[in-house]
Amino acid sequence: MTDRLVVGVDIGNSTTEACVAAVPGDSPEYLSTALTHTTGVKGTPDNTDGAVAAVRRALEKAGRSPADLDVVLLNEATPVISGLAMETISETIITESTMIGHNPATPGGEGLGVGTTVAIDALAGASGPTIAVVGAGWDFDDVATELNAATDRGLEIVAAVLAHDDAVLVVNRLRAPIPVVDEVGAVEKVPLGMRAAVEVAPPGRTIRTLSDSYGLASVFELDPDQTKQVSPVARALTGNRSAVVVRTPSGDVTDRRIPVGTLTLSGAGKTLQVDVDAGAEAIMEVLGRVQPLDDATGEAGTHVGGMLAQVRDTMTDVTGQPAAEIRIRDVLAVDTFVPKEVRGGLAGEVAPENAVALAAMVRTSRSRMQVVADEVAAALGCRAEIGGVEGEMAVRGALTTPGTAVPIAVLDLGGGSTDAALLDRDGVSSAVHVAGAGELVTKLIGSELALDDREQAEAVKRYPLAKVESFFHVRHEDGTVQFFAEPLPSHVFARVVTMTPEGPAPVATRHSVDHVRRVRREAKRKVFAVNAVRALKQVAPGGSLRMLDFVVLLGGSALDFEIPDLIADALAGYGVVCGIGNVHGSEGPRNAVASGLVDAHVAGS
Numbered sequence: 001m002t003d004r005l006v007v008g009v010d011i012g013n014s015t016t017e018a019c020v021a022a023v024p025g026d027s028p029e030y031l032s033t034a035l036t037h038t039t040g041v042k043g044t045p046d047n048t049d050g051a052v053a054a055v056r057r058a059l060e061k062a063g064r065s066p067a068d069l070d071v072v073l074l075n076e077a078t079p080v081i082s083g084l085a086m087e088t089i090s091e092t093i094i095t096e097s098t099m100i101g102h103n104p105a106t107p108g109g110e111g112l113g114v115g116t117t118v119a120i121d122a123l124a125g126a127s128g129p130t131i132a133v134v135g136a137g138w139d140f141d142d143v144a145t146e147l148n149a150a151t152d153r154g155l156e157i158v159a160a161v162l163a164h165d166d167a168v169l170v171v172n173r174l175r176a177p178i179p180v181v182d183e184v185g186a187v188e189k190v191p192l193g194m195r196a197a198v199e200v201a202p203p204g205r206t207i208r209t210l211s212d213s214y215g216l217a218s219v220f221e222l223d224p225d226q227t228k229q230v231s232p233v234a235r236a237l238t239g240n241r242s243a244v245v246v247r248t249p250s251g252d253v254t255d256r257r258i259p260v261g262t263l264t265l266s267g268a269g270k271t272l273q274v275d276v277d278a279g280a281e282a283i284m285e286v287l288g289r290v291q292p293l294d295d296a297t298g299e300a301g302t303h304v305g306g307m308l309a310q311v312r313d314t315m316t317d318v319t320g321q322p323a324a325e326i327r328i329r330d331v332l333a334v335d336t337f338v339p340k341e342v343r344g345g346l347a348g349e350v351a352p353e354n355a356v357a358l359a360a361m362v363r364t365s366r367s368r369m370q371v372v373a374d375e376v377a378a379a380l381g382c383r384a385e386i387g388g389v390e391g392e393m394a395v396r397g398a399l400t401t402p403g404t405a406v407p408i409a410v411l412d413l414g415g416g417s418t419d420a421a422l423l424d425r426d427g428v429s430s431a432v433h434v435a436g437a438g439e440l441v442t443k444l445i446g447s448e449l450a451l452d453d454r455e456q457a458e459a460v461k462r463y464p465l466a467k468v469e470s471f472f473h474v475r476h477e478d479g480t481v482q483f484f485a486e487p488l489p490s491h492v493f494a495r496v497v498t499m500t501p502e503g504p505a506p507v508a509t510r511h512s513v514d515h516v517r518r519v520r521r522e523a524k525r526k527v528f529a530v531n532a533v534r535a536l537k538q539v540a541p542g543g544s545l546r547m548l549d550f551v552v553l554l555g556g557s558a559l560d561f562e563i564p565d566l567i568a569d570a571l572a573g574y575g576v577v578c579g580i581g582n583v584h585g586s587e588g589p590r591n592a593v594a595s596g597l598v599d600a601h602v603a604g605s
Helices: 045-062 120-125 140-152 167-171 213-220 224-237 280-289 303-319 369-380 390-398 438-448 454-462 513-539 563-574 592-604
Strands: 004-011 015-023 029-037 069-076 080-088 090-094 111-119 130-134 157-162 195-200 242-246 253-257 262-267 270-275 293-298 328-341 350-363 383-389 408-413 417-423 429-435 465-470 473-476 481-483 496-500 503-506 550-554 577-580
Touching (some): 004 045, 004 390, 004 592, 015 045, 015 592, 029 592, 045 069, 045 369, 069 369, 069 390, 069 592, 120 130, 120 140, 130 140, 140 157, 140 167, 157 167, 157 195, 213 224, 213 242, 224 242, 270 280, 280 328, 280 350, 293 303, 303 328, 303 350, 328 438, 350 429, 350 438, 383 592, 390 408, 390 417, 390 429, 390 550, 390 592, 408 513, 417 513, 429 513, 454 496, 454 513, 465 513, 473 496, 513 563, 563 577
Parallel strands (some): 069 383, 111 130, 328 429, 550 577
Antiparallel strands (some): 004 015, 080 350, 111 195, 195 242, 262 293, 293 328, 328 350, 408 417, 417 429, 465 496, 473 481
16 A cells, blocks of 8 residues: 555543554544544553454454554643542431431321421320321331321320321321421430421421521510521431421530631742632632642641542652652532531431542653553554643644634543643643533532432433433423333333433432433533533633634533533623534544644644
8 A cells, every 4th residue: 555544542531532543644544443442641651452352343443454554643732630538528417315306208198287296106195286106116017007096085186207108108097187207217316395387388398487597486476596506407418308306405416517628729930728628719719819729738647648648649650750749730629518417316307518529630741652652553563742831722622613713722522530721822722620510410410419329420420311201201300201111110210311322321319300400510510511622722812712712622521411501601791602513524523633733734744
């Protein structure tokens, strides 16, 4: 064959891409592309296996063999390592026997019942409005019989609290239905002889009185100071369908602030400290005052200190660079909520606690890509060389998107970092890496929805949601209905699901579709939209986004079904043309760096 065969290889944080081109003259003819997972940490010798696999796969798709190769071009991949930490900065604690809240899956009846707690076997001696407390040894039929008998004697039974999940069975057997809360595992700890309230909302609704601080104050005749004390309980009950609250003379409720350490940021000739529990906005404001960041350290003995130390240790392991020489080059702080079990609760009560998520990034100037190039050359039996700096190659590849021109900026939306690069009219390029991308979004979704399965959080991030309303139809998150010819699996019935290519997959949550969708979109906005603006400001002339004409979105996250729209909305006010890259008019947002390596090689040869 007379034409040369050139392969560009882009080694990224998560994926490695290859682009095969035949070069018969002064312009390349692109034959095929391939994608594989990156092996090892980007910019280290472990990348060799992934790079070789991507090249072989691309050659196979093109119908060519490694013997035809002239040269393999690798990007100058600098190691970028991101670490994540989730800091809970508030905690609801219930001490001793005081107000408790509960939200079982199967409450019975509806309405609000206020009375005195009495054990079911002591109802004979009770008087006035009574809330029956039923221990674990009682059968639902016996419970209903005992409550009906007490009502027949003239006792006013206003509600009941059960240990087992028998609420519906009990209510169905009562002559006078009452609100019943069940699944109270520590029912023996429910204080007796105390004023209490039980509320169950109708199906499809949430409680109104016990989830409101003033509602609690009205029920229990609280003074202003006591109302302040119970506000965390009201907050914990918000959005529940049912609840039981007991008031005792002793005990209290506290909303305790937990010290989570300080973050020390150095840069621009100054060193500033900020408390993590001040929140994300305060952290990012201080970060803006020390840009460009030289280093960041966390207070010893705290979670944030340990996280930053771990990032340094990881970089030391992969580069051989001493930990003392490693510098944190960027951090991203995001405010979020984390469902936490209320300490001191009697039935696994959960309260949404304020938290701060932190992403930190290390970037080293000590690249080991020449080692990767030598190993790739040996494995494939051809020349292999470092073809160019990643940011410059990305811009060159993005310029092949129809409708673009210089000056042009690119946003590479990856897994650990969001990268921005700019090519101006004079041909000068600049690039910046900022912490936080797809992995942080997955962590935020998983934490806020209390999903223990990372793959499930990843699915919520990647795919639209729906609610399975029957065995033959689902209602999508946009309200449209889809019918199926074959019945859906029984395990997804009446569940919130992600619409994956393999079919509906259940999400382990009691939240509604709207709530899950809101959490997903907010996580993406807080990470990608915020990072897009702050990264572009660092490469834009004079830091003004109005100086940019074209912004092209690249990388795997640019294929997301809503991230590009969120970024476009964030940039809309600056008059920027923003859209998803389409490298060479056919590859979409993938392969920009690999294609740019080939273009640069051909132009320079």
